Amino acid sequence: MSEIIKVLKGTKDILPQDVDMWQFTEKKAWEVFSKYGFKEIRTPIIEVTELFARGVGDTTDIVNKEMYSFEKSDRSITLRPENTAGVVRSYIENGMSRLSAPVKLWYKGAMFRYERPQAGRQRQFHQVGVEMFGIKQPAADAEVILMAVNFLKSLGLCDLEVEINSLGCPKCREEFKTKLKSVLKPYYNDLCEDCQNRYEKNPLRLLDCKVEDCKKIFEKPEVQAVINSDFICEECAQHYNELKTYLDRANIKYVENKLLVRGLDYYNRTVFEIKSNNLGSQNAVCGGGRYDNLVEQLGGESTPAVGFAMGMERLISLLDKKEAAKLDCFIVSNNTQEAFILAEELRNMGYTTEMDLSNKKFTKQLEKASKVANYAVILGEDEINAGVVSVKNLSTGEQKTVKREYIMEIL
RNA sequence: GCGGGUGUCGCCAAGUGGUUAAGGCCUCGGAUUGUGGUUCCGAUAUUCGUGGGUUCGACCCCCAUCACCCGCCCCA
Numbered sequence: 001m002s003e004i005i006k007v008l009k010g011t012k013d014i015l016p017q018d019v020d021m022w023q024f025t026e027k028k029a030w031e032v033f034s035k036y037g038f039k040e041i042r043t044p045i046i047e048v049t050e051l052f053a054r055g056v057g058d059t060t061d062i063v064n065k066e067m068y069s070f071e072k073s074d075r076s077i078t079l080r081p082e083n084t085a086g087v088v089r090s091y092i093e094n095g096m097s098r099l100s101a102p103v104k105l106w107y108k109g110a111m112f113r114y115e116r117p118q119a120g121r122q123r124q125f126h127q128v129g130v131e132m133f134g135i136k137q138p139a140a141d142a143e144v145i146l147m148a149v150n151f152l153k154s155l156g157l158c159d160l161e162v163e164i165n166s167l168g169c170p171k172c173r174e175e176f177k178t179k180l181k182s183v184l185k186p187y188y189n190d191l192c193e194d195c196q197n198r199y200e201k202n203p204l205r206l207l208d209c210k211v212e213d214c215k216k217i218f219e220k221p222e223v224q225a226v227i228n229s230d231f232i233c234e235e236c237a238q239h240y241n242e243l244k245t246y247l248d249r250a251n252i253k254y255v256e257n258k259l260l261v262r263g264l265d266y267y268n269r270t271v272f273e274i275k276s277n278n279l280g281s282q283n284a285v286c287g288g289g290r291y292d293n294l295v296e297q298l299g300g301e302s303t304p305a306v307g308f309a310m311g312m313e314r315l316i317s318l319l320d321k322k323e324a325a326k327l328d329c330f331i332v333s334n335n336t337q338e339a340f341i342l343a344e345e346l347r348n349m350g351y352t353t354e355m356d357l358s359n360k361k362f363t364k365q366l367e368k369a370s371k372v373a374n375y376a377v378i379l380g381e382d383e384i385n386a387g388v389v390s391v392k393n394l395s396t397g398e399q400k401t402v403k404r405e406y407i408m409e410i411l
Numbered sequence: 412g413c414g415g416g417u418g419u420c421g422c423c424a425a426g427u428g429g430u431u432a433a434g435g436c437c438u439c440g441g442a443u444u445g446u447g448g449u450u451c452c453g454a455u456a457u458u459c460g461u462g463g464g465u466u467c468g469a470c471c472c473c474c475a476u477c478a479c480c481c482g483c484c485c486c487a
Contacts, residue, residue: 115485
């Protein structure tokens, strides 16, 4: 035997015993999102690298060091690390701005990031997500959050916390960045290396640093004063307040978290996350927000948008394991030819059916039937000659003999 | 990129220097050539991630290496 080939680091097989959980969540996504008028879109897994550099932002870790990129025919191509940029690309390219707003799209599929794998984090992982284009009013943000919550509820998940925040618009955010930088300036040398970097490139990211020493600095009164100051401009504040009113009236519980800053550059105004305490350190199942400038940034006409993405693996790890469904019928017969035909008849009647293909002994066949099926359909010489079939309920032991055409009355 | 942990059958595992490497689950065969799920019997690791070393002797000790897991970072 030669050496076996194993899955790549950070990737996983989704095995048959788990696949029904995936189908379950995908089906719920379709059901719930459809109710809100969202249509599924499927964009390619590979895109031109520039899409992500321009879309996600080249100061982000995702684009900086986590992309699977390669050269092909003089083009740089990348496996998508997320799908908002791809959907926006498609929206622009297919002229969807001509459609009556809002344009509501959802997707599911594999994403790729070259990171160190750990619990809740793989290199190939899967997301379900939604994007809504064309509505600047906070009702859109609220609808998207409401829908996320209802989707999670439909999966039976309720021990979840919604966090929201507003990042303001580019204008007020710029002012906030300036203030933040000036209040932190005296402590610059005490900040960790990463934070010093962020200080220059992306000051907002400073707020969610987990290094203790940095946290202490952020807890200082004068820093807290800046963090807690309502830096966002009047329009942004109104947007945020209206959103909260919608959420209150929809009975959605949320926590306001001023430190919530999403890592992708394209967000403005509303950002939100949904977390679970049962997940270990990678505890966000859903992350999203508003990105009013992305469409324009990618060459489309200025179009407001909101969306979110959820990590399927994380969702599924929170679901209760279900027992594998049994077959309706397993045929027990010493006449493989006849059984073969009967099996197909049963399938055509709509029953999931298997039979013994390897000519095992009667008792072995019945043993197998009792493991995998609800009913054993017994077709022996006696039954064949009489044109009947014996149907045995494998949980009660009850057995009835009927003509083949009346099988449906028993099953 | 930086820390920490673990590798014994398909799965869960005992064994921590001394003849043949427990046990359980699953799988397969038999008891039982047309009646199962219970029971009973039997089979299944020339070998303990891999390569060296120490030793009379290594799953056990040492070194190296690989793989996986967890945490940081980042994100879903």
